[in-house]
Amino acid sequence: MQKLGYFFSVIFLVLFLSACGEQNTRQTPVEINGKTMGTTYNIKVFPGPVSLEAERFKSEVDEALVAVNQSMSTYIPDSEINRFNRLEANTVMPISADFRKVTAESIRLGQSTQTLDVTMGPLIDLWGFGPDKRPTKRPSQSEIEAMQANIGVDKLSLTSEGLSKSLSHLELSFSATAKGYGIDKVAELIERKGIENYMVEIGGELRISGNKPDATPWRIAIEKPDAPAGQRQIHRIIEPGKNSVATSGDYRIFYEMDGEVFTHLIDPATGKPVKHDLVSVTVLHPSAMTADGLATALTVMGTERAKAYAEQYKLPVYLISKTPDGLKTYSSSAFAPYLNKD
Template sequence: MNRVFHRQGIIATFFLTLTLLISGCGQNDDPQELYLDGKTMGTTYHIKVFAKQEKLDSLNLLPEVTLLLKDINQSMSTYIDDSEINTFNRLPAGQVMPISSDFRAVVSESIRLGESTKTLDVTMGPLIDLWGFGPDKKPTKRPTDEELAAMVAQIGVDKLILTEQGLAKTVAGLQLSFSSTAKGYGIDKVAELLESHDLTDYMVEIGGELRVSGKKPNDQDWRIAIEQPDTELGVRKVHRVLAPGNNGIATSGDYRIFYEMDGITYSHLIDPETGMPSRHDLVSVTVLHPSAMTADGLATALTVMGMEKAKVYAREHDLPVYLIAKSEDGLVTYSSPAFKPYL
């Protein structure tokens, strides 16, 4: 499994709580619940589908879901030696590698979001490792300015070339990690699979990110809870409940994964332009988007931006975004104009 998938799965699970108030079975003609779960991408998945029993009996979804997620993981996991992503990461500069449609979809959206936000970078895995948030132990001293400058010069989505023939890199050693987009893409693919079977009332969750569609029984809306970000480790409280409609939902933040060194707290969220961990008051970002992959990437990008820049970006792009920041007087929140209808 991909080590970065695992880390991000923990982040998402800490920052997003699912509130699923499921009705009883009812009569045979009423919608019935199908529940599937399992492991993927270094984390877990959970799927709830509502449909008439006759419809559910006619399908055998678990093998289809299992194969779909296995194929995505085989493509995008850095823990699988012969995965598509590892094959690309070993590729020399200038050589074009043909890529699958799944890989193309994720790298294309990752590049688009990277260019738009400037704070999401799927090539910054080595920079994350340098700061001690990879699989190795945390560093005993802060990376030098020279080390950071050298690393920043070697990363960036601008060093990827995506064409009809495939994908190439312009810098030797450039490596990809889809920790902020691949889980969301897996969710979107499962949703597409369900809809191909005319199933429109569902919830799909992978590692805390999710996508919902339609209704629960008795015409109930899906209700999702945003977790309170200032609770003690192991304690969960609901901050706000929202009705997300037919959307992907992703939450990211920096209040759980960090370490202290020389009296300074370092967050796992790193600005790819400066090479430095984010040091601002924004602790939780929730994004709604029809694509769970896009919501996943944006949640990470906006968290790195900080409160003020994230507010501006959300307004300029008409994004449904909910922000929580720390202040001397406690938590402060912001709902973008596009988000308020979902509260």
Template sequence: MNRVFYPQGIFAIFFLSMMLLLVGCGQSNEPEELYLEGKTMGTTYHIKVFADSEKLATLDLQAEITQLLKEINQSMSTYIDDSEINNFNRLSAGEIMPISADFRAVVAESIRLGESTKTLDVTMGPLIDLWGFGPDKKPTNRPSDEVLADMLARIGVDKLVLTEQGLAKTVAGLELSFSATAKGYGIDKVAELLESHQLTNYMVEIGGELRVSGVKPDNISWKIAIEQPDTEPGVRKVHRVLEPGTNGIATSGDYRIFYTMDGITYSHLLDPRTGMPSRYDLVSVTVLHPSAMTADGLATALTIMGMEKAQHYAQQHDLAVYLIAKSDDGLVTYSSPAFKPYL
């Protein structure tokens, strides 16, 4: 069953509109602003670059970025029949498939995050299918405990074998889905491309996840808005504004994507430890990290952990995270020690 890259950061439009408001144009004597946009990974991208006009005139960044993202999509999109990820998903157990450098980078970080967090699992494709998630991301039925137990025994990053020769699976039917890491990787690759041209003042956004570097004209810092999660449907307000420095930024949350089944309200995120949709208290998780891919994966993993375990994990690993959780007394927030300097 094909799965598209849907925006894991559910604030894509909100973040983008806030950024366009906050990063307004410079004066005539300031560096030129280049703005690029397009479609990739089942979503959209938006890029801002500030640089000398003569330097920008020597480059065709739109063409370079389009080709770069096309190659990443060809590697990691399950909507392309002959993509690298689909070729692996069709692979038999025990076979080793040589993989590209891009694919290796995403697999390696996905395995690392999966082993570290226990709540991010890029092999959950069959579990997602089992729940019957459709285009609206709502399940049609609840699998029995026996069926869930059998499925959990057949998925997990521990069933991936990454070697110098390539990638293999130890159980038949194991599938990969990079919806929590591929967008961030695409952002990182675009950032690397810009920096290869000595462009260091930029903002790259794909599907609501971001990476910013340097400053705007007049040495003004980039500013990014975190959305207030308890607003009425269709209403979007700013919760906090942060100055992320040079970092990737990812936000995950469940307060706008949830459903009720058998009288129980569930998140759209599945917990790989139980096979069930998450029912924890976190409604918004924002992560800052030099790698947008790592921030992307961590935002999802921490959301599934819940407030208490997410706090502990952030402190243990010295992560810059901002958490918003629901409680009987309303919303409560937490900013890790590593996050506070950015507020």
């Protein structure tokens, strides 16, 4: 018997309540929202003396996000990533500057963490988590091992001329880094206008800068991962400063088959869905792309490996694990300055 379902993980809320009250009219916010990358975006900026017309600003944001999507979406037939995925082995494809940045960081994170693999799509498909697929049976060990032998960032070659792969069937998927890169592109657009105080959110992930009009810092709430279904409860409030904030995901996808639950998080080292107690990962980093990738990678690691990695690389990381005695939290040494003391 099979059952498909969804369960909540951690979601971030921007806490505007502390900014209530009288605001300097010179700091009236400009707010825009829209759709991108299969999800939504929400942007709030305080332009101060900078002239910013909302409609034109939204047009510029949409243009930037469309360009990222056209480059990195596997759902667009003629996207840059799909053209690479159809490429023959050992053929160098010239790539755009955006594509190069995301590829380079994805390879770096893959090599560093050993748990983030942007070529792992076929393995995810094998377990029944690909687009429009449903699991019918558990893959055999031989099927898993055959798939593992034919994926890996070590089969990519990024040079000044472009990108190539050693296997024709090797495919890329930037689901763990492209959304964060979109946030970074919008943040760069805002900063080029001379605006320092802003919040950019796409699909629950954030990049923030500066302060609110009353000079108080942005405050972000991490939601309880064990809140009753349909309810949103605050677990912890943080003040991230000028950083991006990423979670391991708004939802976790899973299925149940023959009495066993399988999550969509696959460990490339074992080729199998992870089974551990880590239910939430919060990562702070100046780059939303990097925070995005690290949140996924650390979630796959599990609690103890994630702790060790965070301390080794001095990363601001906050973990929530489920134990028989309830939720257990861990804050890395580098995360301590961002914890709200109220």
